[in-house]
Amino acid sequence: MRKPLRIGAGAGFADDRLAPAVELAASGAIDWLVFECLAERTVARENQTRQKNPELGYTPYLPMRFEAVLPDCLKNGTRILTNMGAANPPAAARMTRRIARDLGLGDIACAVVQGDDVSELVRRRPDLKILENGEPVESLLPRMVSANAYLGADVVRQALALGAPVTVTGRVADPSLFLAPALYHFNWDYDDWQRLAAGTAAGHLLECAAQVTGGCFADPGKKDVEDLARCGFPIGEVAADGGVVITKLPDSGGRVDAATCTEQLLYEMHDPASYITPDCVLDITDVELTSDGKNRVRVSGARGWPRTPFYKVTVGYTDGYIGEGQVSYAGINAVGRAKLCAEVVQERLRLRGFSYSETRVDLIGISSLHGERPNQPEPYEVRLRIACRTENRKAAEAVGFETRAMHVNGPAGGGGASEPSVREILAVQSLLLPRELVRPEVFIEEGG
Amino acid sequence: MVRVYDLGHSRAGDKGDTSSIMVVAYDAAAWEVLRRELTAERVMAAYAHIARGPVTRYELPKLKALNFVIERALGGGVTRSLAQDMHGKSLSTLMLTIELPDGNRP
Numbered sequence: 119m120r121k122p123l124r125i126g127a128g129a130g131f132a133d134d135r136l137a138p139a140v141e142l143a144a145s146g147a148i149d150w151l152v153f154e155c156l157a158e159r160t161v162a163r164e165n166q167t168r169q170k171n172p173e174l175g176y177t178p179y180l181p182m183r184f185e186a187v188l189p190d191c192l193k194n195g196t197r198i199l200t201n202m203g204a205a206n207p208p209a210a211a212r213m214t215r216r217i218a219r220d221l222g223l224g225d226i227a228c229a230v231v232q233g234d235d236v237s238e239l240v241r242r243r244p245d246l247k248i249l250e251n252g253e254p255v256e257s258l259l260p261r262m263v264s265a266n267a268y269l270g271a272d273v274v275r276q277a278l279a280l281g282a283p284v285t286v287t288g289r290v291a292d293p294s295l296f297l298a299p300a301l302y303h304f305n306w307d308y309d310d311w312q313r314l315a316a317g318t319a320a321g322h323l324l325e326c327a328a329q330v331t332g333g334c335f336a337d338p339g340k341k342d343v344e345d346l347a348r349c350g351f352p353i354g355e356v357a358a359d360g361g362v363v364i365t366k367l368p369d370s371g372g373r374v375d376a377a378t379c380t381e382q383l384l385y386e387m388h389d390p391a392s393y394i395t396p397d398c399v400l401d402i403t404d405v406e407l408t409s410d411g412k413n414r415v416r417v418s419g420a421r422g423w424p425r426t427p428f429y430k431v432t433v434g435y436t437d438g439y440i441g442e443g444q445v446s447y448a449g450i451n452a453v454g455r456a457k458l459c460a461e462v463v464q465e466r467l468r469l470r471g472f473s474y475s476e477t478r479v480d481l482i483g484i485s486s487l488h489g490e491r492p493n494q495p496e497p498y499e500v501r502l503r504i505a506c507r508t509e510n511r512k513a514a515e516a517v518g519f520e521t522r523a524m525h526v527n528g529p530a531g532g533g534g535a536s537e538p539s540v541r542e543i544l545a546v547q548s549l550l551l552p553r554e555l556v557r558p559e560v561f562i563e564e565g566g
Numbered sequence: 567m568v569r570v571y572d573l574g575h576s577r578a579g580d581k582g583d584t585s586s587i588m589v590v591a592y593d594a595a596a597w598e599v600l601r602r603e604l605t606a607e608r609v610m611a612a613y614a615h616i617a618r619g620p621v622t623r624y625e626l627p628k629l630k631a632l633n634f635v636i637e638r639a640l641g642g643g644v645t646r647s648l649a650q651d652m653h654g655k656s657l658s659t660l661m662l663t664i665e666l667p668d669g670n671r672p
Contacts (some may be wrong), residue, residue, distance in 0.1 A: 159645050250582050250643075334577060334655075341575055377575065377590065380629050384588040386579030388635045390624050406628055419628070437646050478641075478648040486649075487656040489615045505648040545646040548582065 122355040122363070123303050125296055125320075128153040128187065128200070130327030130351075132160050132177050136186055138328070138351035138370065143190035145367055148353055150299045151191055153183060153200035154292050154325050161289055162434025162544045164205035165264040175206030176213065176286070184217045184284075192223055192283055199278070201295060203286040205264065207232050210286045212566025227282035228566075231273055233558030234289040236431055236551060237265040248433075249548045258435045258547065267429035267556050270396030271317075272308050274298035277560035289432070291395045293321030300356045314398040315422025316360030319405065322393070323364050323382050323417065327351045330364060330382040332372030345371030362417040363410050374413040383407070383417075392423075396430075399423040428550035437545040438475075441506050441514030443521025444482075444536040447529070448499035455529035456481055456502040459521075462528055463504055466520045472513035474506040501534075507543075514540045571662035573600050574631075578658035585617070585639040585654045587661050591630040600632060601625065603666040609634050612664050616657070634661070 126148035128139035132155045142148055155177045168175025180202045191198055203210040211228035218226040240246060244256035266289035275298050277285045287295070297317035300306065306313045323330050330352045332343035343349065350370025355363040366374050383402060387393050393400040401421040410416040443463070447455045460479045467474075480486035482501035484494060506517045518538020525535055570576070570589060573596035578587045589604060591597035606623040613621070617639035624633040640654050641647035651657075 329577075335575075337575075340571075380590045380631055381575065381577040381588065383629070384586075384590075384626070384631060384633050385577055386581060386586055387633060388581070388584070388586055388622075390626055390633055403626060404628060440648060476648055480650055482650070487651050488660045491615075503650060505650075507646075507648060543646050545643065546582075 120358050122357040122361070123150070123300055124148045125150045125152060125299055125324065125354045125356060127324045127327040127351045129155050129183065130325065130329060131155060131157060132179065134327060136183065138349070139183065140186050141367060141370060142351060142353070143187040143194070143196060146194035146196070147367065148196055151187060151196050151198050152296055152299070152324070153198070153202055154295055155179070155200065155202045156204060156289060158432055158546045159434055159544045161205050161266050161432070162264040162546065165434065168205045173209050173212070176204050176210035177202040180210055181213060181217055184214055185221065188218055188223060189221060192226070198284045199274070199295060199299065201287045201290050203230070203288045205235070205288065207286045207288045208563055211563035214284055214286065215563065215566040226284065228563050229277045229280045229282040229285040229560060230563050231269065231277045231285070231287035231290065231558060231560050233556065234266045234269050235264070236267045236556055237262065239551065239555055240265040240431065240433065246549045246551070249550065255433060255547070255549055258433060261435040261437070262433055263436060263544065264434040265431055267431050267551060268396055269429070269558055270294045271298040271301045272397070273558040273560065275302040278302040280560065280562055282562060292325035293318045293395050294397055296321030296324045296354065297397060304358045309424070311398055311422035311424060313360040315400050315420040316362055317356060318395055318398055318400045318422070319383070319402060319417055319420040320354045320356055320362040320364070322400070323379060324352050324354045326382060326385065328372065329385065330378055331366050331374055332378055335378055335381065341377070343373050347371060363414055364417060365414045368413070374415055375409065376407040376415060379407045379415045379417070394426060396425060398425050427553055429553055429556055431549050431551050433547050433549065434544050435547070437543040438507055438509040439511050439514035440541045440543055441508065441517030442503065442539045443518035444501055444503045445521055445524050445528070445532045446499065446501040446534045447532055449531065452498065452500050453481065453484065453496050455531065456500050458529045459502050459524050459532060460504060463520045463524065467516055470516060472508070472510070472516055474508045474513065476507040478505045479503070511540065567665040568599065568668040569662065570600070570604065570664045570666065576658040576661045578654055580640055580644050580653045583638050583640050583643040585636045585657050586633060587636065587658055588631055588633045589661060594630070597630040599666060599668050604632060604664065606634070608664060608666070609636070609661070612660060613639065
């Protein structure tokens with residue numbers, strides 16, 4: 119009986135904490151350290167960066183993360199897999215090799231997965247339908263900045279087989295990134311649906327890192343998490359037969375139990391009988407989560423069905439600007455003054471000749487998160503937030519400008535206005551592309 | 567009446583303009599109330615001022631959990647929403663404020 123493979127999660131999003139990955143790397147307790155760092159629009163944003171500088175386009179924290187974990191991972195024989203390559207995996211690999219050299223670790227091999235960029239394919243197929251509304255993708259093409267297919271664990275396995283201590287990818291489905299080491303290590307068949315399902319369920323539990331070890335969970339006095347400040351990241355133990363245990367380092371903070379695992383298992387799932395990944399269709403309706411000791415949860419009962427003949431593709435496109443401003447009021451009639459402020463800002467924007475396709479006024483402390491609710495008492499203090507959408511950058515800049523000016527030009531006692539903020543909107547839509555059209559490749563990057 | 571807060575815990579996730587929000591029961595008795603009373607209609611009513619819907623409800627008896635998929639809930643989609651909480655992470659705690667009849671609860 120071969121020992122279970124131990125897969126640690128090093129990050130659950132691009133801007134995740136660093137310390138838990140450092141602890142995992144230093145522990146020597148894991149075979150793989152997997153960093154999942156790509157939100158829906160991260161690749162679109164990094165594609166814009168790459169257009170300005172062809173040696174960039176990987177996630178900006180890649181150097182920080184690798185400087186922190188490479189020495190221990192190389193010493194302990196922990197292999198690293200990450201999608202931090204984002205819009206430019208070869209450049210990420212070159213940077214990784216430079217970091218290793220600069221740290222005195224020598225000339226390390228770095229494997230690359232690329233081919234998730236399908237923007238040329240999508241440009242040639244304007245008839246492809248957007249999933250959310252059924253419209254052809256054609257109208258987005260002039261504003262498209264990226265189109266990337268969610269690759270699966272089969273492609274990543276080919277890269278892992280090259281034997282490098284570090285493998286970087288672009289867009290890969292999040293659970294596939296964690297399934298791949300098991301698929302490779304145990305040499306599972308790519309149509310062994312039960313094992314693919316078990317590995318995918320494990321991947322889904324691990325992909326958001328702290329969200330299964332006590333992050334996004336605590337409610338003091340009701341649902342407490344021990345030592346949340348030092349909340350560790352999870353380890354998945356995956357056995358050759360598809361047995362899965364989720365755990366964490368014993369001396370880290372946080373908690374791993376049926377409650378934390380249930381929240382993460384269902385996280386962002388729609389139909390729990392049909393969670394579609396590039397590798398299989400996962401059915402978790404019979405999954406059971408049972409205690410296997412302190413901070414150890416056994417995951418059983420995942421069922422898998424054959425994968426679909428499509429890759430899901432995320433299309434990123436520019437969609438104008440959001441301008442935003444904020445200012446605060448307190449004391450008697452604070453809410454009345456905040457509402458007057460909102461009216462005046464909007465009137466001044468109109469007088470300057472600006473118009474907006476959508477405007478949102480939030481009273482932070484009353485209605486900014488859950489909307490207007492009946493019978494709410496007025497709070498003692500309130501922060502006004504105005505956000506407007508427009509195609510015109512100058513109109514977007516004016517929103518925060520006019521809000522800040524309310525210190526001097528608005529109702530009594532307005533304070534603490536924010537710096538005016540303008541964001542270029544990178545929106546995303548999804549579509550399906552027949553698998554056989556996509557030609558991923560894997561190689562060892564020699565440069566850098 | 568009993569608050570969902572006293573029966574279970576919740577987390578919200580996002581995909582495009584859709585919010586998926588699960589409720590996990592603390593115990594078997596709470597699960598019976600949630601399963602019987604926390605209907606898609608009640609959830610739609612609680613989110614009606616934010617989301618256009620529809621709401622689809624999935625039952626997971628082995629996990630004592632319900633999963634609600636609320637469409638057109640995120641201001642046109644996470645990446646273009648004007649909202650402060652673009653992902654709708656805080657929408658899980660709105661679920662917990664819903665009050666349910668608890669007739670059969672001991």
